[in-house]
Amino acid sequence: MSDMGRPDVPNISDAVKRKGDRVGRRLGETVGELTGKFDVPTRAEDKMHQAADAARHRAADAKHYAHDTAEHARAQVEHLVDRATSSAPPVAGVGKQVVGAVRGRPVPIAAAAVVGLVLIWWITRRRRA
Template sequence: MSEPDDPKALRLDREQARQELGETVAELTDKLDVPARAKDKVHETAEAAKYQTLAAGDKARDKAEQAQAVAEEKARQVAEKVETSVPEPVLERGKQAARVARRNPVPAAAAAFSAAALVWWLARRRRS
């Protein structure tokens, strides 16, 4: 170590003290800058909310996909059960009607609506 009276050592000590004091002042200034700290807190909160929203969306999407898979499996099971319990000629007619309805959806919808209206009219007529 150098002697305390050494001008070079004193100058180095003074420069180090200035640097440390500058860092301390900067830290205190940051702590006392309330608007900047509030802005940082708002930004952190917004980022956390975005993350939570994305996570919730992913979770909901996963649940929807699981529900869709379960529904598809149940529909497949019901279709298999119907196919095994319905006589072959009736099953073929149903498949043929489904193919026709897929090719011509408007006439099929009109026929279904007409049939529903007829059933409604007949049921109403019987009550009177």
């Protein structure tokens, strides 16, 4: 007696095989997930890259802030020089020298501003700890 004459009877071996394939795929996915969770060196490296990216972003933000601060300071000095030149000619010469120094060395002044901000941040963090 063969199953060929009875189309309504499912083939049990095919059903078992399909079930085994599904279980095998799920087991493979689970093993893959667990492997990723227990791969400590790779996870540590990923964290290191994330921290480095965050530090680069903070440094870029600090650079822009320092540049903006230097520009603001330059504008204030120019304003003071303009006021000084209208009231006292000897002070105007010193003010123009200061403005010339700021214009001649914007990168070192911005770097000094960044270093100052980092020092202030570091000191306040240490005091809170």
